[in-house]
Amino acid sequence: MTKSSLSSYDEMLEADGSTRPAYSGYCEWLKEQPPELLRRKSGEAEAFFRKTGITFNVYGNEDAEERLIPFDMVPRIINAAQWRRLSKGIEQRVRALNAFLHDLYHRQEIVRSGRLPERVLKGNKAFLPQMAGFTPPGGVYTHIVGIDLVRTGEDDFMVLEDNARTPSGVSYMLENRETMMAMFPELFTKVRVREVSDYPRRLARSLAACAPPAASGHKPVVAVLTPGTFNSAYYEHAFLADQMGAELVEGSDLKVENGRVAMRTTRGWQAIDVLYRRVDDDYLDPLSFKPESVLGVSGIMDVYRAGGITIANAPGTGIADDKAIYSFMPEIIEFYTGEKPILANVPTWRCSESDSLAYVLDNLADLVVKEVHGSGGYGMLIGPTSSQREIAMFAEKLRANPDNYIAQPTLSLSTVPIFTKAGLAPRHVDLRPFVLVSPQGIDITPGGLTRVALKKGSLVVNSSQGGGTKDSWVLDD
Template sequence: MALFDRYQTDGFYDEMFQPDGQPRPHYRRLYQRIRAMSGEDFRRRCQLADLTLVNQGITFAVYGNEEGVEKAFPFDLIPRIIPAEEWDHIELGLKQRLVALNLFLYDVYHDQKILNDGVVPRELVLGAANYRREFQGADPPHGIYVHICGSDLIRDGEGVLRVLEDNLRTPSGVSYVLENRIILTRVMPQLFRDMSVKPVDHYPVALLKNLRALAPAHCAGSEPTIGLLTPGVYNSAYFEHSFLAQQLGIQLVEGRDLFVDDNQVFMKTTRGPQRLDVIYRRVDDDFLDPMVFRQDSVLGVPGLINAYRAGNVALANSIGTGVADDKVIYAYVPRIIKYYLGEEAIIPNVDTFLAWQPSDYSYIMNNLDKLVIKAANESGGYGMLIGPQSTRAEQAEFADKIRANPRNYIAQPLIALSRSPAMIGDNFEGRHVDLRPYILYGVDDITIIPGGLTRVALRKGSYVVNSSQGGGSKDTWVLPGEGYAGNAGAMQKADEIMSALSLFQHQRQEQSEFGSISTQMGVQ
């Protein structure tokens, strides 16, 4: 029996299949190629991919799990495909959104026109947990607050793409986008044959270019020294921090490696202090500088914020960006876009009820079993209630929390997220997916690498795609538009040769690495 023969869409919007069971046009070629494979062949390639993940240490850390801290991030081999026209729409929508959110942040930290005009209630902004009063009136280089953004998109039951949330602080996951592509080209090179999938490997170059452009005036044309500031090995995204630092060719530093002198930031090196000019920080505001924010933090660098304020070092992202990805402010983003750009939002939001509004409050309290409740400032799938899948006790617990602090909670209808086939055991089954594209806001332009991270909730029926909650990921393909046709015959031949070669080399490498692991285990 061929793969997909028993696949069911179960009434959900499926990314790959139409309701009549036929593959969608942009998936047709992929469908044929996978069907041409035997189940055994497919599973063998899955094992190869899994092994690569383990061997390369592509992991993330789960907090509060006794079984162990580091886990491999499961990778599902069926790519998620986005057709060209849809990608154009997504790209436009994300650019519009990020431009508006940057204007909003600049305004909030300067004249507060949008608050004075009553478009966004002042108390929501000034009362937001991530509003940084200390940073009021400070000027980040080029007026850019968010240099790296990861917005989560979902497709609802009607097939409409919506923004679920924005991540404007220290979004993570891009390393998996890059690694997934590398692994998939190695274990299933034949899938890519004359598909002209848009590349993603220019992300590190684009990010590095943007970071360089932030170099403070004192660098005056000379090469700035750039560092990636990580909270350290216990952070869930440490793999990504080290991966990106290596890809970008920049220093990987922790707070204890840095110090501030004379309002300038220095890195301790074996050859004495070296001045640091640009910091891609992956440490949250709260922990960045004990002089200004949390005084008990040992992850940060005392004096860093004042050095930044004085323009002696650049930070990406800037300070206080979390006020714009607060889940309550999220509900206002369409109005924020309209206010600054005079346009309607290209990608709509998910309908959102705000517990602080009396009218919404009673609706939320009466429908806890139907709604998704989220805390305003949590991420990673923590602090969340999925009403239809919750127990009465869980609902009561959230009712108490909302009653105690309505400002901190929002509610949304449960969206029947679209599904995509994933290999579960020996068969393909539909699993819910989302999409996190990565948007780089540079001095001159906005770059979005085609696709992004497709996360998939591997637990049956689960809507939570976060890696910390049992999620996995897929490679995400953006295909070129109509009218694109390469020299199919020649490319096919070249591809076949390349794929045979790479698969061969790959297997050999895996075998030898696997061998060395066994040896070590034997010794123990």
């Protein structure tokens, strides 16, 4: 393999084509492998994913078809020292996010101080008045967090966005590792990689530690609430419930009984202490939100506020996913921790501000523009890869509703090789570490989900937009 001609930072190779230290053990092993063996193993990995049912649903087309998530067998490797620094930055950010959410639903001191303008909250659909004045059990709002990171240099990691509502993808992190260990067991004796397979056990323990007062005196009962089999992440909901030994439930399996939320079982109705919900706020309780919803359970918010159940993540945490809020994260971190951010934000222009909007409109061809509440790579413009017509159409959207957008520079994301028929070739990646929060502390899984843009030159890593995944390795000291 030769050094990529791209100007991006290559995580495996130095500028002269030599191997970076983190990849030395892997590359030594790789040189010993016959090319035909690697090609066969690549096909085996796809067959394993297909047999296991590791798929997702693609929305936005007529059939919302189910697709296999592409898996690439070249791992993404991070050394122990880099991971320690990243962990400190991630923990700082998650602590600040939790303190910020508590403040938003109580005294809003950050708004009173002038550090966060009131306009970013006013009329924000992710802010839930139903949570005002209420503190979740244990004071935890963000029980499971995914922090999306991008890298542009040796130690230049930046936070691209926060996922504090219902972060997904952890099942792919676990299946990627299981697949790699099944295909190349000898590789894990050569390279010491930190474990991720205990995540479900740690998740179950963390959720149980957040049980409400009503759970005192018995082992907390945990259940996973799914919208159902047609949801894009249903595989993950079922996988995590199974791995945790928790019940997988839908709204039709639940009812409010004697001030508790209970689930239907073969032995009758059983009260739930902690509900790991994978249903959006709007559909959680038809009495409090959308009356037509059949995905949640009527009255759950009353039980929640009375201390009869813990909902993870807490309703209203979606405000922290807002990309306009994201642009204030450096101020938010400093306000609640008294520290400068360890991990930087990507520079961001708020199109709601007239000067920023003017700059963005003048430079659309060079920028990435995103919807404030967007996700999955939908509703965005990547200026350098867009036609003049697409840019002109997007400019009209911006002028019509500037509050709905932020813009960022087009970053030169780092690359990690993927395995192709022609050999190894560099592709852009990001990283989503997963964080568990409980009154006992913050627990960060070593590594996370690496998403990779499989198309040459593409910067979009989302699976819904043609991206794939890799196993993420954090090396032991």
